[in-house]
Amino acid sequence: MKKTNNIILESAITLLLFFIVLFSVYIFTAGHYYPGGGFIGGLMTAGAIVLLLITYDIKTVQQILPVNYRIITAIGLLFAIGTSAGALFFDVPFLTHVFTHVDLPVLGDISLHTATLFDLGVYFVVVGVTMTIILTIGEDE
């Protein structure tokens, strides 16, 4: 494929990519009490990677992020299943979550949930699946 010299996109993305990924992390952690969570955070991260794909090409992006997205999906699944299966060891119903409030120096009162770990699994699954779908279609030239 002929490489297009898209200077606007290339300069914009060096700046934007950082913010998109940062915002996706914010959205991910905001979940549970506010709109957000693993699913939308994952989609946003995947969106950032797709933006990279549009600016450069599949080979370059593979060099920047040398990961197998199918494995990412599997890891995400294992994370989600593992977190929820933790309930088995405490003999409470599957998917039961626990949380506690912690006072951190700068951040103040923060509630820590096991549901966040589950959501992290969802995040990985969404990134993995979305990227697998897009790459499969994209490779088909």
Next chain:
Amino acid sequence: MTNLIILPILIPLLTGAVLICLNKSIMAQRIVAVFSSIAAMTASFFIIKKVHADGVQALNMGSWDAPFGITLVSDMFSALLVFTTNIIAFVCLLYSFKSIGDQREKHYYYPVFFFLLVGVNGAFTTGDIFNLFVFFEVMLMSSYVLLVLGGTKIQLRESIKYLLVNVISSALFVIAVAYLYSVVGTLNMAHISERIDELSGNGMPGIITVIAVMFLIVFGLKGAIFPLFFWMPGSYYAPPAPVLALFGALLTKVGVYSITRTYTLFFYHDQEFTFQLLSILAILSIVVGVIGAIAYWDIKKIVIYNIIVAVGVILYGVSVMSPDSLTGSVYYLVHDMIIKAALFLLVGIMISITGTSNLNHFSGLIRRYPVLAWTFFVAALALAGIPPLSGFVGKLLIVKGGFEEQSFLGAAIVLMSSLLVLFSIMKIFINGFWGQQPADKGEVKAPIKWLLVSPVILVAISALFGINSEAFLPYISQAADTLLNPDIYIKAVLKE
């Protein structure tokens, strides 16, 4: 242990995720798959024991109490089906090792296989109507992959049809659930049953009847009952034998299970209309299925049309709704899952020997493969319901229930269909196994001995299930009992 009833869903899910990581190493995949399959079987066996001893088991996911959270419910009906599913999965897995081929094994055959089991076991276990939809989708997604994996021309063509049909029926499913929710305001199946009961003081309201028919259409499409079976003979013709056995034995039965569950739990008030409709469609399915099975000279097609007959027989038993006929239906459902899987696997072996599924193109298999022939013979007798094999007890009870409830025509058709089913399957035996052995075409490459293990196990189980039916009957009638008295189910879930 609190979480016992989720294990048949959790174990395959975990296995599927692990197997994705192992896709390069076929041997490791096989070992993990076999162990997890055995674990799932063991867990479901203990569920049956638990349900038999302590009654219906309910588990509130995430500790959110019913009816607000999602509840999993294991009554005897679902426990039996989950156990049967896991047996069939184990056997199909063994068969896959030597027949499915490296290419499919490397391309995520095993993970998808286990995700399919998650869907099937989940659909059998869930106590929440929307969750049922979710598990249906898990099952369907996996079945799309299994159907298209391999990418031969016929597979691609049939996948498109299959996908279209199922996407439409899934959309309809969500619409039906939305209708139901707008009327009763709950998704928990026990709670829905209770609310419909309150609404139906003087007969079931018309809107509930509409919803009942919508559910019949949705599940009928999956379960392949009379006017909605059109997609099945084509789609099931495409995939290789172990996948075909899984589809034929499990997927349509999930539809049948859902019809049985919703009709006995929700829509039992106005039996005049809904059950009449169900019974007419069931009888027509038997008739059409039998015609198809007799008409075709293709061994796969013959067995596929026999699925439609079996679905008709089971649903006819449900529509009569008497203790005997329901016991018969549950019995026949379990029997049919086992024997259909066995038949499809046997047909797969025959095709791998002869290279064709057309009955006119081979004969005389019994000379070289006596074990195959006699296994097939026993399976055929069991399918038709010759005593003392397992088909007999189920059909006997269904017919008895039919006569007792004055439904003579239906019961007579069920009886007649046995003869014609026997004829259709004996046609395979007479033309394919008897007769002259054609000129030797050289060595057959297929590892017949290994492949035969799976159907032999299934036929042995089926024979045991029939001969020893006295021992199984308490379990079966417990299942029928819960279906007949929704109160047992409701009490167990809502803990009143």
